[in-house]
Amino acid sequence: MNSDTIAAIATPPGFGGIGIVRLSGVDAAHIGTAICASLGKPREAAFRVFRDAQGRVIDEGLVLFFPAPSSFTGEHVVEFQGHGGPIVMDMLLQRCVALGARLARPGEFSERAFMNDKLDLAQAEAIADLIESGSTQAARMAMRSLRGEFSCRVHALVEELTALRVYVEAALDFPDEDIDFLSDGRVEQQLGELLQAIESLRLAADQGRVMREGLTLVIAGLPNAGKSSLLNLLARTDAAIVTDIPGTTRDILREFIQIDGLPVHLIDTAGLRDSDNPIEQEGIRRARMALDEADLVLWVYDCRSGLPRIDAAVRALDIPLLLIRNKIDRCDEPPGRREHGILPEIALSAKQGAGLDVLHDFLKRHAGVSELAEGGFSARRRHLAAIDKAEQALNRATNTMLETRAGELVAADLLYAQQMLGEITGEISADDLLGEIFSSFCIGK
Ligand SMILES: Nc1nc2c(ncn2[C@@H]2O[C@H](COP(=O)(O)OP(=O)(O)OP(=O)(O)O)[C@@H](O)[C@H]2O)c(=O)[nH]1
């Protein structure tokens, strides 16, 4: 339990009808009473005058008192709802500080809620995601995580892992038993089930991450293929210069769009070719660097050139590739989706817009938006990294079972997988990790 009391303006800076100063900690009730004479009944709004040390009126408004442990942080919490002007709010905050409160760090209220077991780590992160969400879907997914759906699935996995670990360790502790526990096939079967469950969790979490962070599309291709035209079409603006001179684009161009709530970062790049022009060379160098950021590369080519001549470096990338067969108005082809060998391809006209709907559908499906409508939850790279490590450990354990049946190694990998999943909800977490997570929150949260 923290011994100090923290205070912050919980509403955004600037002018507003209402502004809220929030206090949390052992002295919250005492400080609150000093400001407004009496707090009223717990959890009921009371109209009060807020006064400074000399008894002058700072503001008037509502006060709310949430006694510990029935509060957001689990400590005594007092909220003053006053008028939302920066000066009034600051006077009220300074008064709290003069009475012994300390200014809260970003995310400190949520950190205390976590410390007092009001929320687990994934739920605390979901609060920040909900506040920052850029689309309705992202907000819905953050809310699901906040309500504990993500944590529940992680917990269920941790419990199954623990049970299996106990079984393997028991088998190791009683090697003289008649039955060889490790050879009855049960461990392999449960490992297989766990791997399936963890894989489905990883898919859902990855889709959640895409909805939170957005999909990054890099538009690449030979000069004049119509890359900038495609950016303009998707962004519905004339952001990029389009000419019939090959080598028009040199700088990297970025646009942010939303496709039915899916956030998409578009990056237009210089056409890839050998060039003697130092400016174009620099553009091409930057284009190649931008490829590293991509979740999906759109390789644009002119239908009149027949087959796409994909740049060798682009082909070598370990990033999904979508071919865009452009300028179909010139080839008299219908727009649509087809497969080009193992690669998906969409035929469209960046200039006239035919086929844009097909591209939208592809991108939404690629991000998993349609399936997410009901069940997704917000997740972060940190969660995915932990899930990946747990999955690798389970794969190792499975191989060990099949090859050497070395129970100690299997038990160690199971323990490791359990710890990795525990990091998601914060059951097991290092202090620096907590510091990193909460410091990215806004003040007052
Ligand atoms: N007919 C037709 N022309 C197109 C289409 N898309 C692009 N163009 C034309 O092709 C030319 C090149 O288009 P850009 O969008 O500048 O091509 P780019 O790939 O960005 O070219 P660089 O920046 O030079 O690499 C322009 O004259 C466009 O108007 C299309 O779908 N149909």
Ligand SMILES: [Mg+2]
């Ligand atoms: Mg261009």
